Amino acid sequence: MHAGLGALASCLSGPRRRAGPIDQPHQVVTLVAWIPLPAGLTRLPITSTDVTVEPLAPAPDDKDWMCVLDTACRDCGFDGAAITTADVAPQVRDTATAFAIVLQRPGARDRPQPDVWSVLEYGCHDLWRAFDERVCLILSQVDPLFPNWDQDATARAERYWTQEPVVVTAELAAAAETVARTFEGVDVDNWSRPGRRSNGSVFTVDSLARCLLHELVHHLHDVGA
Numbered sequence: 001m002h003a004g005l006g007a008l009a010s011c012l013s014g015p016r017r018r019a020g021p022i023d024q025p026h027q028v029v030t031l032v033a034w035i036p037l038p039a040g041l042t043r044l045p046i047t048s049t050d051v052t053v054e055p056l057a058p059a060p061d062d063k064d065w066m067c068v069l070d071t072a073c074r075d076c077g078f079d080g081a082a083i084t085t086a087d088v089a090p091q092v093r094d095t096a097t098a099f100a101i102v103l104q105r106p107g108a109r110d111r112p113q114p115d116v117w118s119v120l121e122y123g124c125h126d127l128w129r130a131f132d133e134r135v136c137l138i139l140s141q142v143d144p145l146f147p148n149w150d151q152d153a154t155a156r157a158e159r160y161w162t163q164e165p166v167v168v169t170a171e172l173a174a175a176a177e178t179v180a181r182t183f184e185g186v187d188v189d190n191w192s193r194p195g196r197r198s199n200g201s202v203f204t205v206d207s208l209a210r211c212l213l214h215e216l217v218h219h220l221h222d223v224g225a
Contacts, residue, residue, distance in 0.1 A: 096176030
């Protein structure tokens with residue numbers, strides 16, 4: 001998948017950007033672009049169905065989602081405290097299967113609202129690969145510092161809204177299998193190995209696994225899966 005987080009941005013590099021849950025996943029909303037106008041005039045929106053038009057960036061979500069490691073998420077129902085190390089790999093694979101199903105929807109690239117990601121854009125949001133890189137870093141180094149990931153810049157650079165669902169489906173399946181196998185290979189003593197974000201927040205292989213699962217489950221909730 002086009003390597004690019006989401007609901008649990010605190011596990012990666014910064015606050016996630018999204019506008020809220022998707023209530024009507026099949027509703028088609030045209031993308032909104034902004035045209036430059038002479039000084040002193042109000043900027044007016046124009047609509048376009050052309051995928052070459054860059055859509056609006058979702059609004060920032062500054063909520064601290066780390067609470068889902070100990071209590072159930074009130075939005076998607078994910079209960080991080082109930083997850084064991086043996087649950088991780090099978091559930092990672094299950095989420096990839098669920099995404100493959102929703103990416104087959106006829107309106108997968110349509111945004112339900114101008115500032116809310118489409119199913120396709122959620123599918124391009126390569127959490128599987130991003131978390132695999134962090135887990136591998138922890139397993140290969142002592143208390144490593146995670147590189148920052150600007151998710152919005154990645155979405156723009158990779159032009160998520162222009163990708164082909166069939167290609168994205170294949171790429172996320174491969175990425176999910178890779179990180180699932182990484183988790184399957186973690187020795188008992190290594191689940192507590194630490195790594196750090198640039199802001200000093202400390203994560204272990206175990207907490208990263210639960211962060212990833214919440215991200216994926218929450219995204220599926222967002223797209224009405």
